[in-house]
Amino acid sequence: MLAGSVIALDVGGTTIKGAVLDSTGTALAEASWPTGRDRGPDAVVDAILAALGELQGHPAAHDAQAVGLVVPGVVDTRTGYAVWSENLCWRDVPLRDLAARRTGLPVAFGHDVRTGGLAETRVGAGRGAANVLFVPIGTGIAAAIVMDGRVLEADGYAGEIGHLDVGHGEACACGGRGCLEAIASAAAVARRYEARSGEAVHGSAGVVTAMLAGDAIAAEVWREAVEALASALAAAVALLAPERIVLGGGLSLAGDVLVGPLAAELERRLTFHRRPEFVLATLGDRSGCLGAALLARDLLVSQNPPRAV
Numbered sequence: 001m002l003a004g005s006v007i008a009l010d011v012g013g014t015t016i017k018g019a020v021l022d023s024t025g026t027a028l029a030e031a032s033w034p035t036g037r038d039r040g041p042d043a044v045v046d047a048i049l050a051a052l053g054e055l056q057g058h059p060a061a062h063d064a065q066a067v068g069l070v071v072p073g074v075v076d077t078r079t080g081y082a083v084w085s086e087n088l089c090w091r092d093v094p095l096r097d098l099a100a101r102r103t104g105l106p107v108a109f110g111h112d113v114r115t116g117g118l119a120e121t122r123v124g125a126g127r128g129a130a131n132v133l134f135v136p137i138g139t140g141i142a143a144a145i146v147m148d149g150r151v152l153e154a155d156g157y158a159g160e161i162g163h164l165d166v167g168h169g170e171a172c173a174c175g176g177r178g179c180l181e182a183i184a185s186a187a188a189v190a191r192r193y194e195a196r197s198g199e200a201v202h203g204s205a206g207v208v209t210a211m212l213a214g215d216a217i218a219a220e221v222w223r224e225a226v227e228a229l230a231s232a233l234a235a236a237v238a239l240l241a242p243e244r245i246v247l248g249g250g251l252s253l254a255g256d257v258l259v260g261p262l263a264a265e266l267e268r269r270l271t272f273h274r275r276p277e278f279v280l281a282t283l284g285d286r287s288g289c290l291g292a293a294l295l296a297r298d299l300l301v302s303q304n305p306p307r308a309v
């Protein structure tokens, strides 16, 4: 293990989370900043570089060896370009080079969900399994596909389970129809309940509370979300045969209220397929930063391979 700290940055739709971590993965310093996406893509890039500068100036980063930077959207880890993000409205930003120029350090660049999946697989709920599907269900839905211990990249396009057509026909922000995300994301569950009941609700957790109190509309919206998730996961199971499905994001906070019905609905759709075990993510919203730190460590190891003895 190489000594020295690494700087990790996880860029989200509303918040940029940063940390300085030592060689054991312990956070020595943590900070967060608003992403400021309403000020446009250039301002977001400025905010990212300013955050890196601030972390690098922290005393804990005096021996920093590398940076791990993860962002949402379509990410090309080979070229270091943030290719596209619906949320942050950017296109073809050479973020890895910008970050390297700003810090003077080697930069490992990755996708937020895939990197979160890497962290859950190495040090979280997926630990011990080689074939894992990590599915954070929050504002949107994406997946990190870990096959035989490696995160599938496909030039940045792999894992978009949220935009799989599950047949409900409703419009999605991506321009498509029938997407899983439009009916089963935490945001969609809350939005659909409000539209149908005419009552405001505090996120998907509010829908769960209403359902448990006997609200029929809440139960219907929840059932539709669970059935849509089961359809999409059945496709994923047939194609990828994960041993374990790690559920994360806001919707997964429902715990057994989600996992029980989802496992039953998935079972109805499977025949000979390998049954995945459902587990809840354990790293929470730290998975992106922890994963970014792992990417930075991996980069250092690849640049300084251990000498044979």
Ligand SMILES: [Zn+2]
Pocket (backbone or CB within 6 Å): 162, 163, 172, 173, 174, 175, 176, 177, 179, 181
């Ligand atoms: Zn879509």
